[in-house]
Amino acid sequence: MSILDYFKPVSTWPAEKVRQFMKGKTPDQYNLVDVRQPKEYERGHLPGAKLIPLGELKDRLSEVDPNKPTIIY
Amino acid sequence: MEGGINAWKGLRVEGPPDSGMAYFAPATRPEELIALAWYLEKGSHIFYSELSQRLTDRAAKDLFKELAVAEERHQATLSGLYQDFAGSTSTAGFPESVIPSPEKGEIMEGGMRVSETLDWAKGREVKDILDLSISLEAEAYDLHLRMKARLEDPRGKEVFTVLSHEEKDHLDRLSSLLEQKT
Numbered sequence: 546m547s548i549l550d551y552f553k554p555v556s557t558w559p560a561e562k563v564r565q566f567m568k569g570k571t572p573d574q575y576n577l578v579d580v581r582q583p584k585e586y587e588r589g590h591l592p593g594a595k596l597i598p599l600g601e602l603k604d605r606l607s608e609v610d611p612n613k614p615t616i617i618y
Numbered sequence: 619m620e621g622g623i624n625a626w627k628g629l630r631v632e633g634p635p636d637s638g639m640a641y642f643a644p645a646t647r648p649e650e651l652i653a654l655a656w657y658l659e660k661g662s663h664i665f666y667s668e669l670s671q672r673l674t675d676r677a678a679k680d681l682f683k684e685l686a687v688a689e690e691r692h693q694a695t696l697s698g699l700y701q702d703f704a705g706s707t708s709t710a711g712f713p714e715s716v717i718p719s720p721e722k723g724e725i726m727e728g729g730m731r732v733s734e735t736l737d738w739a740k741g742r743e744v745k746d747i748l749d750l751s752i753s754l755e756a757e758a759y760d761l762h763l764r765m766k767a768r769l770e771d772p773r774g775k776e777v778f779t780v781l782s783h784e785e786k787d788h789l790d791r792l793s794s795l796l797e798q799k800t
Contacts, residue, residue, distance in 0.1 A: 560625040568790065571783055572763055581623070589623065589630040592756045592789075593763040593782070596635050608767075618619040618626070
């Protein structure tokens with residue numbers, strides 16, 4: 546990850562748009578990442594979401610496929 | 619996602635990242651994963667098949683019948699994958715010869731016992747049964763994607779890719795019917 550990555554525009558989608566997006570795709574076609582804490586994930590998460598707490602994201606970026614759209618919550 | 623999970627009105631599943639994985643822990647080879655997954659598909663087949671016979675609501679009856687057939691097809695898909703992976707021309711003895719079922723009695727996707735779940739469903743409204751079925755499919759979908767992410771063997775990943783795609787389809791169909799009923 547380079548410093549330029551911090552300046553890439555990131556769009557924010559409403560939950561309904563996310564739902565529609567995922568409905569028309571297989572889970573192989575996007576990354577779905579839960580960046581909350583493990584206890585929050587445990588209490589309820591979107592099916593198929595990968596838990597990568599925000600504090601670990603920088604070290605675990607290799608787990609996110611850069612060639613696919615990524616949904617983060 | 620705007621508003622984070624609080625804004626999400628769709629399905630959610632509970633549990634830590636390794637929830638449900640213990641079931642697959644005895645498997646050391648892809649063939650054993652396939653066999654263990656096969657037992658769950660069989661349980662789901664029995665569950666949906668029984669519901670399709672019990673329910674009188676036509677739409678629900680038809681959907682559960684289709685799902686029962688789909689689960690049976692998944693069993694066949696898994697048997698085929700087993701043959702591919704094992705380089706075998708026969709499924710004789712599968713899955714018992716590969717790995718015995720780790721549970722006594724039938725269990726199904728979502729980790730529930732078939733007999734207990736069918737007991738629970740007795741006298742319940744169709745909406746409640748659809749709700750439960752959606753939860754079980756969502757848990758299975760979540761588990762299979764987590765298993766896929768955890769496995770390093772590409773063949774093992776393929777098993778869970780196949781299963782998760784099918785479960786997503788089941789979830790969509792169950793959710794559509796539930797929307798019609800509410």
